[in-house]
Amino acid sequence: MGKIKKKKAKDWVDKNKSLDVEAGASRAAVIEPKSVAFHCFRCDCTKHAKRQFVWKTSQGDKLVCNGCHGLLTSLARSR
Numbered sequence: 001m002g003k004i005k006k007k008k009a010k011d012w013v014d015k016n017k018s019l020d021v022e023a024g025a026s027r028a029a030v031i032e033p034k035s036v037a038f039h040c041f042r043c044d045c046t047k048h049a050k051r052q053f054v055w056k057t058s059q060g061d062k063l064v065c066n067g068c069h070g071l072l073t074s075l076a077r078s079r
């Protein structure tokens with residue numbers, strides 16, 4: 001009678017936090033006229049949005065979504 005392990009909401013478990021230490025690095029907003037698909041480095045999945053952010057990290061430029069940008073910004077402020 002094994003317990004079925006339910007996967008928690010993908011929202012916070014599967015984030016790629018490997019570069020969160022660089023939350024303070026600059027991010028430039030890229031705003032498209034209409035929704036485009038792009039891969040959010042931090043969510044590690046495909047997002048559809050008009051707005052994306054180019055995050056300048058030591059590992060190169062990473063694309064992140066609006067949600068991750070907000071989170072990283074507050075993370076950088078709390079340091």
Ligand SMILES: [Zn+2]
Pocket residue numbers: 040041042043044064065066067068069
């Ligand atoms: Zn994201």
